[in-house]
Amino acid sequence: MMQRRDVLLASLFAPTGMAALATAAPSPRTAAAGLATLRAWEGGGEPSDEDFWGEVGRLFPVDRALVNLNNGGVHPTAGPALLAMERHLRTTQEAPAYTLWRELAPRKEGVRQALAQMAGVDAEEIAITRNASEALEILQLGFDLEPGDQVLATDQDYPRMLETFRQRERRDGIELVTFPIPTPVEDPAEVVRRYAAHITDRTRLILVSQVVFLTGQALPVREIAALGRARGIPVLVDGAHGFAHLPERIAELDVDYYATSLHKWLAAPQGTGLLYVRRDRIPGLWPLMAAPETSSSDVRKFEEIGTHPMAPVLAIAEALDLFHTLGAKRKHERLVHLRESWLAPVLEMGRGRARCLTPRDPAWSGALATLSIDGIDPVALSGHLWKEHRIFTVAVRHGTPTAGQSAELGFEGLRVTPSVYTRPMELERLVAALQKVLQHGLPA
Ligand SMILES: Cc1ncc(COP(=O)(O)O)c(C=O)c1O
Numbered sequence: 420m421m422q423r424r425d426v427l428l429a430s431l432f433a434p435t436g437m438a439a440l441a442t443a444a445p446s447p448r449t450a451a452a453g454l455a456t457l458r459a460w461e462g463g464g465e466p467s468d469e470d471f472w473g474e475v476g477r478l479f480p481v482d483r484a485l486v487n488l489n490n491g492g493v494h495p496t497a498g499p500a501l502l503a504m505e506r507h508l509r510t511t512q513e514a515p516a517y518t519l520w521r522e523l524a525p526r527k528e529g530v531r532q533a534l535a536q537m538a539g540v541d542a543e544e545i546a547i548t549r550n551a552s553e554a555l556e557i558l559q560l561g562f563d564l565e566p567g568d569q570v571l572a573t574d575q576d577y578p579r580m581l582e583t584f585r586q587r588e589r590r591d592g593i594e595l596v597t598f599p600i601p602t603p604v605e606d607p608a609e610v611v612r613r614y615a616a617h618i619t620d621r622t623r624l625i626l627v628s629q630v631v632f633l634t635g636q637a638l639p640v641r642e643i644a645a646l647g648r649a650r651g652i653p654v655l656v657d658g659a660h661g662f663a664h665l666p667e668r669i670a671e672l673d674v675d676y677y678a679t680s681l682h683k684w685l686a687a688p689q690g691t692g693l694l695y696v697r698r699d700r701i702p703g704l705w706p707l708m709a710a711p712e713t714s715s716s717d718v719r720k721f722e723e724i725g726t727h728p729m730a731p732v733l734a735i736a737e738a739l740d741l742f743h744t745l746g747a748k749r750k751h752e753r754l755v756h757l758r759e760s761w762l763a764p765v766l767e768m769g770r771g772r773a774r775c776l777t778p779r780d781p782a783w784s785g786a787l788a789t790l791s792i793d794g795i796d797p798v799a800l801s802g803h804l805w806k807e808h809r810i811f812t813v814a815v816r817h818g819t820p821t822a823g824q825s826a827e828l829g830f831e832g833l834r835v836t837p838s839v840y841t842r843p844m845e846l847e848r849l850v851a852a853l854q855k856v857l858q859h860g861l862p863a
Pocket residue numbers: 491492550551552553576577628630631632657659660680
């Protein structure tokens with residue numbers, strides 16, 4: 420039987436040749452003019468203001484010959500960030516030992532400051548990593564654990580992060596304890612109760628996803644962090660799908676450890692991520708790659724990874740600039756608006772057969788939504804949407820879905836993720852395609 424990750428991967432790799440269709444970055448002048456237009460916008464840029472969001476869309480050099488509705492996997496880089504990256508890449512090549520190490524690397528400090536400002540935390544608490552996986556593994560592998568110690572997670576945490584703890588089981592003799600959560604969550608306090616119920620006197624670390632990758636379900640991270648802190652257990656927040664997507668800043672979550680990719684919702688270049696560690700916790704956490712003892716209290720010890728490109732790192736600044744131009748709240752409202760624009764009609768058409776595994780309440784969700792249709796295999800559906808309609812989505816499967824069984828133990832569905840550059844017409848194509856499937860089923 421296919422594993423959850425395989426299903427995601429199977430769908431992800433189905434449409435071959437996508438890379439060949441990529442289009443060029445906007446010119447510097449077009450990007451600057453686009454940003455200026457957005458900043459000077461007369462109206463409020465409301466969630467349904469298509470003129471405003473049309474301008475936003477023009478900043479993304481995406482290929483409109485296909486409809487990309489898997490922006491959760493990895494996001495297209497915002498045009499202004501792509502331009503900046505190209506510029507820094509050229510500078511790097513001029514004389515790398517000088518331009519990369521001496522000219523560009525020091526500029527990273529400005530990006531650290533800008534990220535800290537956006538997150539509402541101190542720059543000395545931010546490390547820039549290559550992705551969420553790296554930031555999370557610094558946390559997951561950075562604590563000394565003894566045989567018999569337990570680490571706690573839900574069974575809907577990201578597979579690579581669960582695998583990281585499984586490797587520690589084999590290597591260090593620890594025990595990974597996972598438990599199911601309701602899908603969708605009707606009462607967020609129930610999730611906190613389940614974490615509390617699984618804590619024992621052997622629990623040493625807790626992992627929590629800010630947003631569950633399978634469904635887009637947001638979890639009560641603040642309360643779970645408080646629960647851990649009250650018991651002296653570090654809570655590691657996987658913010659891969661929360662950062663720059665949900666409107667809360669890291670500071671508002673009141674957590675000690677937070678990790679995310681920046682190439683998802685911030686639309687920064689691929690290969691960028693962030694680790695936040697509360698200042699007084701830095702000395703107690705080992706880096707993944709060795710750093711001198713003198714840097715024990717310095718957040719930069721987590722960045723001791725040897726020579727690596729600065730171009731994507733420095734271009735994070737331009738992605739942040741676009742993020743601030745949109746505003747966290749306005750961006751989230753637009754994403755919920757886009758999600759509802761396809762989901763509401765499809766659920767209405769599929770009444771009795773179609774169900775949403777994601778909460779519709781914007782307090783607990785954003786752009787991602789997972790749709791389950793009785794009698795329709797989501798892998799086949801995702802393949803059909805690509806083959807017949809050039810609409811790119813991803814199928815998800817969790818546990819062993821069984822008819823009539825609680826979605827808590829197993830479910831499957833089609834995960835659809837628009838983003839700020841998605842056009843309403845593109846979602847109308849999705850609705851029309853799903854309507855046909857609801858009426859006639861999938862072609863044999
Ligand atoms: C919840 C979650 N955590 C971690 C990751 C890993 O992110 P990355 O591949 O950018 O390291 C992902 C990727 O989709 C994710 O969804």
